Amino acid sequence: MASDDIAQLADALSKTHVGDGELSYKGLGMKLDNAQSVEELVHEIEQYQGLRALRLEGNTVGVEAAQAIAKALESKDLLQRCYWSDMFTGRLRSEIPTALRSLGSALMGAGARLTELDLSDNAFGPDGVKGIEQLLKSPSCYTLRELKLNNCGMGIGGGKILAEALTECHKQSSALGAPLRLRVFIAGRNRLENEGARALARAFQLLGSLEEVHMPQNGINYTGVKALASAMRHNPELRVLNFNDNTFTKRGTLAMAQALRHLRNIQVINFGDCLVRSEGAVAIAAVLREGLPILKELNLSFGEITEAAALVVAQAVMDKPLMEKMDLNGNCLGEEGCEALREIMQNMDKGDMLASLSDDEGEPEDEDDDDDASDECTEDDEDTDMVKENGVNGKEEKIHTYKLHYGVLKKLLSGSVLQSYCFLSTLLVKMGLLKGEGKMKKVSVVPGQLLCLEHAVRQDYFPCHHASLLHTFMSKNTEALESCSSARERLRAALEKRCHDQF
Incomplete structure (x- = not known):
């Protein structure tokens, strides 16, 4: 080694942090190619008694250097935390698995019991996962609590290998009476796609111990989202869910909403840039209404959410005492919608928690609808008089029809908040008050249907926040249902009265 290289290494090592059982070479930018280049580092590791944490991130380690470091770790049975992110910059991808196997074998040979393993930002692909596969299956990882593999390019194949390793680790540790209880899992930017996500979901469901999941x-x-949502339900201690920048759409969001109903310890939800859309946002609002008592942060940014749906979400956080931040930036509110959202948050004395709306996309453009007359109807005095505030009367053959409608409405609106919000969301789409996904056609609305809904609004089983949801959408779509104006105004009046009753 040249004298200037030795001097550079000596200077870097002089900045080494030692203390609290931790030996840190973090961010020193050392280029460690061979055994000679790590002589002093190896000596420090060997001499450190009670080593519990080793930081090597921010350096670049070659195969020979890794093997030399591994040799020094063979006696470090107390080692618990390995911070080895960004450790292979400039190395051939084919070198990394060999280096990882050497380090892993040393940990297993030493009998170390890891609690944290961070290999983020190493871009090692599926082969890199193979390099840690045996370590993850070994007794050294039966005690693992945090696994961080962010930005490693694992791909579908790597995701499957990782899932199988975690499953085997749980199986073997359970056989010894102390099952793997992984708490934190971080694997963003890995191109896992649906197959990788489904494989990991099966492992997560088996674990049941997760507290934080980050897979943006x-x-x-x-x-893939549906599989992950199903797995999350089996992890009741979850506090943080971060699936930013995946594609939920309505169906994925509904699956996640169903899962959230079972998770009362959630503090942070990040579904930003997940295309949850308005129907999905309404489903999230339903879960906010009936659960998530200690939620602190909610990110639904860049999700193609319209003004009315955003206002429904805002209203749903009213009774969340620990709420600190709500992000609805980058949606489709328009200037007036942004102002309305700010106003409602201010009125709830929660204005400070609303994130910036500077990237709002503006109101969505109206799209041509082949069924322009889908909401047309004809006012009929006979229909209008058929439904009274205190019941139903009119022609005998129509009484049965409306009673059936009431029965169905009561059943749908007396279940969980999520069930009833989903029904109301679908109803709004059918009525042309909410843009839905796919090719769902609006129905031809007749006054009797609105009057039937008006009757339901006046009943005890119709909660005030259901009325608030409907009223919000109707007030933001003043031109809708014009051909049923009389019945529409009666429904609007009933909704306003019901909303007023809650104050």
Whole structure:
């Protein structure tokens, strides 16, 4: 080694942090190619008694250097935390698995019991996962609590290998009476896609111990999201869910909403840039209404959410005493919608928690509808008089029809808040008050249907916040249902009265 290289290494090592059982070479930018280049580092590791944490992130380690470091770790049975992110910059991808196997074998040979393993930002692909596969299956990881593999490019194949390793680790540790209880899992930017997500979901469901899951930007859409949502339900201690920049759409969001109903310890939800859309936002609002008592942060940014749906979400956080931040930036509110959202948050004395709306996309443009007359109807005095505030009367053959409608409405609106919000959301789409996904056609609305809904609004089983939801959408779509104006105004009046009753 040249004298100037030795001097540079000596200077870097002089900045080494030692204390509290931790030996840190973090961010020193050392280029460690061979055994000679790590002589002093190896000596420090060997001499450190009671080593519990080793930081090597921010350096670049070659195969020979890794093997030399591994040799020094063979006696470090107390080692618990390995911070080895960003450790292979400039290395051939084929070198990394060999280096990882050497380090992993040393940990297993030493009998170390890891609690934290961070290999983020190493871009090692599926082969890199193979490099830690045996370590993850070994007794050294039976005690693992935090696994961080952010930005490693694992791909579908790596995701499957990782899922199988975690499953095997749980199986073997359970056989010894102390099952793996992984708490934190971080694997953003890994191109896991649906297949990788589904494989990991099966492992997560088996674990049941997760408290934080971070899987942003993985190209996961509805089918993968649904599998993950199902797995999350089996992890009751979850506090943080971060699936930013995947593609939920309505179906994925509904699946996540169903899962959230079972998770009372959630503090942070990040579904930003997940295309939750308005129907999905309404489903999230329903879960906010009936649960999530200690929620602190909610991110639904860049989700194609319209003004009315955003206002429904805002109203749903009213009784969340620990709420600190709500992000609805980058949606489709328009200037008036942004102002309305700010106003409602200020009125609830929660203005400070609303994130910036500077990237709002503006109101969505109206799209041509082949069924322009879908909400047309004809006013009929006979229909209008058929439904009274205190019941139903009129022609005998129509009484049965409306009673059936009431029965169905009561059943749908007396279940969970999520069930009733989903029904109301679908109803709003059918009525042309909410843009839905896909090719769902609006129905031809007749006054009797609105009057039937008006009757339901006046009943005890119709909660005030249901009325608030309907009123919000109707007030933001003043031109809708014009051909049923009389019945529409009666419904609007009933909704306003019901909303007023809650204050």
